Amino acid sequence: MNDISHGLQLEPRPADLIDGVTLKAVGQPLARKEDLRLVTGQGRFTDDFNLPNQSWAWMVRSPYPHARILQIDKEPVSAMPGVLGVFTGQDCLADGLNAIDHSPVPSTKFDVRLRGPSDTPVFLGRHFLLPTDKARHVGEAVAMVVAKTREQARQAAQALLVDYEELPWVADTQKAAASDAPLVWEDLPNNMLVDSSFGDEQATHAAFEKAAHVVSMKTHINRVTGVPLEPRAALGNFDSTTQSYSLYAGSGGAVRQKKELAQVLGIDPEKVRVLSYDVGGNFGTRNRVFVEFGLVMWASKKIGLPVKYRADRTEAFLTDYQGRDLVTEVSLAIDANGKFLAMRANNLSNVGFCCVSLSPLSKGSGLVTGSYDIPLLLLRSRAVFSNTMATQAYRSSGRPEVTFAIERLIDKAARQIGIDRLDLRRKNLVKPSQMPYTNAIGSTYDSGEYEINMDKALLLADWQGVEKRRAQAKARGKLLGVGFANYVESSIGFPKERVDLIVREKHIEVVIGTQPAGQGHETSFSQVTADLLEVSFEQVFITMGDTDIVSAGGGTHSGRSLRHASTALAYAAIDLKVRAKNILAAVLGVLVDEIEFERGLFVHGPSKTQVDWFELLRLAQRSELPADLQGGIQVRRDNEMHTPVFPNGTCICEIEIDPQTGALAILNYATVDDVGRCINPMIVHGQTHGGIAQGVGQALWEQCFIDASSGQPLSCSFMDYAMPRFDNLPSFKTEIAQVLSPTNPFGIKAGGEGGTTPALAVIASAVEDALMPICGPIEIPMPITPVKIWTALDAARKNKEVLL
């Protein structure tokens, strides 16, 4: 047993860092700086880059879920037109390439501590660029062909003969956990890589003993994938003169890619330059190194030419990192007054063929009690390997899963006890007076007004009018259902960030190591910087994505970017003003204390001097300055911030089901999201919209479907993997709540993931509500497709006929 109990640490405090800063740009729905290039076709996505004499790589992928690689005959293929090289795992081994170090175990002091069985270190598997021993999932690259053109590489790859010995396989999460399951890694006695328990076992059991009501459920949160519309791509080049590599590759953070790829190649990170400009969607799937990134760099050195790779859509469905896939068993103990006493949860995460991230399991573990005051908890968190693509943090890593569990459990409890589902929630919500609130596993919620979120959402969704609309729907022969869910989530992420603030001739440059894929950092960071330095929004420019310029930075994940960026910027702005004042004092030959910064101007009263940042730069350039003030007006600030924040909210969804066909239409979708300080509401609303679509997609349509008899993934094109489309979503009603977080200067929480977090739960809740008159209480496994709905209705109708 262990826990992560910590008090709330207000490191570094906070709001006084921005005392005196007038917020003008912050909070405004300013149009994005990114958009002009993107609407005119001038974006810089990875596949838009080409180098002279570049060659193309194509991967040879395993057709089997699990197979020993016996032999790969390169010779016939090497002679095919245009072929420049054929490479296998043995070649990687011979060149001493290392496995990718994904650092998958979350390790800040606020993360739940996951350990192997019997408190052993977690065995992670080994993620080599190409394997030497076996293929562990369908689609795993086992060889790479490089040729002059993409088509030549593709044809040669298709001709390459690989001798496999098929092995028994396991893809299903629960089957993978069985003691007799085929072993994905022979290093372990079974497929279980994590088995950790948390909470007070005795007290929890005792609470369940004395409970007036106990409700339980078991469910599988289906596996889905991120589907960024830009297929992943990479262009690697080795420069023999400087013995250094460059890699064009869109990702969630170029600095991380640089570090981890240098380690794979066994070289000094300073010999690697990674360039990641416009990124066509990420959602977490691009935050870990892909094997092809290392392979094109290595191959470029081997053949002496740049090497490019672009996944086709089927490869993306097979081998982009995937998300979710959690089996959860939960029980809730409730007293006679409807107060929650204790919770038991048993969560089993499927990490796939090797472990690239335990973030989903860890983040979920910290939030199993949701928005509610549940004093006791017993939690077992486990993870298994399987013969499937690896899973990774996907939009709102781990939180939709546990939100689904607690919210569905409460719906169930309300019915079982005979209390209104809203009343049962109100009775047990964490109250503002309890903030900061430490939940039973030790996560400390920073702030929030959960019941106010509920009230706002009920108003927004016209909850009062539900029964009237239900009657109207019934008159049309339709079943109306309304779903409800609260949520709380956590934003933790990599704890360090660096900014460089540089005064240029006509603008302020901000260099930072986050990496947006549509979140609009150039805009929101400019808004923050503009207010901090009292310059105009137009005068700020953000530089990201080239590791020759960006020296450090944690990338973009877990809703961390704006919170970290704004905090580092707040510190850097103070430093920059100090430096600027010192420079002006030196230029004028006066005491620095005599200089004030007011309304964007440095003012020296006695000499009636008033200069803005840019005039000061010109003065500095013309002056003889002491050594420590030379080099321009610029500062670098590193900041480390561990304390997590807890965005939260409420979501209500109204649907209509056609009982004859099982077809489902979403009529209304309303959310209230407490994101802390909102820097740009236009962007935050947009994030919520997209988040909703991804959550609803998972609940209703999306699934990485694996055929149970063959182990073959069958949802590998847009014809088979059902994406949310224009015509199956409604327009949304989204409202932003701003309860400022006390943990950082601007009071930011996060706004990127709240749309997704409650969406699974709210859809399942709405479906059950709609079907209640015919089916009674029911839990249809996600994705809740029309055929499943129709089947449930049909079974219920037949059952009723039998009873009659």
Place this chain on the structure above:
Amino acid sequence: MSMVGLEVNGRLVSKDVPDNMLLAEFLRDSLGLTGTHVGCDTTQCGCCIVLVDGVSVKSCTVLVANAKDSRVVTVEGLSDGVHLHPIQEAFIEHHALQCGFCTPGMMMSAVDLINRHARVLTPEEVRSEMEGNLCRCTGYHNIVKAIVAASEKMHAR
């Protein structure tokens, strides 16, 4: 190989191209017009949509030879070089793009849609007609708003 001549964004181009070359490849690789994106290679996502003789076409599934003698307009040709096209303005104003990868295909498809209806579009029409374009970032909400707004602007005259 065969010689293909066509007009792209008002410019006549003539090139010797492989017989199996796709229009999307021709635009991106031969002409360097990388605003046209390839998201699926299989006519399903709509990122590669361009106008061929005024009609929206998924350029990843058209041989460049088939586009011979036609007039092709890509996202790079939407603006007249001075002013943005109303659809571009509307996408910016209504925050109808996030990562921007689907955006060129979205806008080209929308232009065709708006041109086919000489009136202001309803949100329902936009949702129904645009279902061949996928977006993963926006949940479509703001794209619908932008296309309706652009239709108002383009047919207000």
